[in-house]
Amino acid sequence: MSTSNNIADTIQNTINGKIKPLGSLGKIEQLAAQIATIQLTQSSANSLSLLNPTLLVFAGDHGIAKHNISIAPSDVTTLMVSCFLNGQAAINSFIKSTNWQLKVVDCGIQTQLPTHNSLISARLGNICGDISVEPALTETQLDKARLHSEKLLQQLDTNLIGFGEMGIGNTSPASAIFAKLFKLPVENVVGHGTGIDQQQLNNKRSLIIKAVNRVDSDQPLEILRQLGSFEIATMAFTMLEASKHNKLILVDGFIVTSAAAVALAINPSIKTNLVFAHKSNESAHGLVLEILAVEPLLDLSLRLGEGTGAALCLGLIEAAVNFYNEMASFEDLGISL
Incomplete structure (x- = not known):
């Protein structure tokens, strides 16, 4: 050539x-x-x-979760991270017979866990701001998230990075980002998440409307700071950094797509590097994928997160x-x- x-x-x-x-x-x-x-x-x-395919699960806790908008309390974030590290979760089962290397990125969960070979510390605090009343991140935390992403890429010897997430309540910041970034009605982008009832859904919508309405800026970085979360911000910056190094970026579901949407708004050229793994069963994900003009590899009605959809795509990438x-x-x- x-x-x-x-x-x-x-x-x-x-x-x-x-x-x-x-x-x-x-x-x-x-x-x-x-x-x-x-x-x-x-x-x-x-x-x-394909060099050392690496699946990163970014974890963080959310101030908005205190409003009872999930089926589980925020303590479950730490519990699930422990399960990832101990090989007990769905994602561990999905990658057991594959070439994925799993790493968990602690972006800021309430309980800081002991050192572990598969745990990467990128902490921005114990819990992000309650987006219904305040920014998710301070400007200092946003800058720190960018620095963490640069450091993270330096640690990884891979040309394929799968992105997954864990954080009780994190469909709320994802929905808020989509509503603000794409100027969509909140009711069009807010779903049942982990399986909340109608009263919780109504409360969730009201809180996200408050969050979106208090943000005046239409700049993607400010939308990320105001309406995102520790793990969504870190994912967005890591995607941007990975694209600079010609990595293939495998995007999991609804929450990871919110990070990708922000990254694309900041730098549209990274679309070349993004592969969207699957269409989530979270109701608004199909709409968002259409807006982004991307077609996912799979549609299996998944809505768990953890990078489970991305994990299933490694065989397809290897086949290609x-x-x-x-x-x-x-x-x-x-x-x-």
Whole structure:
């Protein structure tokens, strides 16, 4: 590949030349092309790689959770992080027979846990602000989240990062971000989350309306600071940083998509690096994916979080890489069509 102008042609010709009807591998072909666009350069060989796929679960607690808008109290965030570290959660089950390396990023949960090989400290506090009445983060905390993301990328020897999250109440900041960023009615983006009843849902909507109405700015960074959370802010900055280093970024569900939406608003060019894993069963996720003009790989009615949807996509990514690298071409077989 001698010039940047013909890299795209080389990629498409490689895919089209495989021993198959054109387009017959559907989204796998699109995925392979996307990975190739990220990885190939003018001087590189026409070959793709996966290096130490790493799944990061970003955890944080939320001031708004004190208003009884979830089926569980905030203490459960710490409990679930402990389960991740001890191999007891859904995400651990999903990655057990895969090549994922799991790391938990403590962005600020109420109980600081002991040192663990799979735990990365990126703490911004014990709990973020209650967005219904105050900013989620101070300006100092937002700057610190950016610094943490830079440090985090320096620690990771990988070219594929999956993003997951954990935080009781975190569908609320995600919904608030979508409402403000895309100028959507709050009722269109607020759902039942973990399974709250109608009274809790009404309360949740009222709180998010208060949150959105008190923010005047339409700047993505200020929306993130005002309406986000410790883990959503850290995810957004980590995505931006990962794109600078040509990483493939695998976006999980509703909450992770809110971080991706902010990152895209800050730098639209990172879309090249983003793969959206699945369409969540959280009601507004499909609408948001349509607004972002992206198509997820899976639709399995998941709404757990933890990076579970992203975890299931590693096999598809591996298939795309192996197809690109190893499948024979008509030219290899001496066949001219």
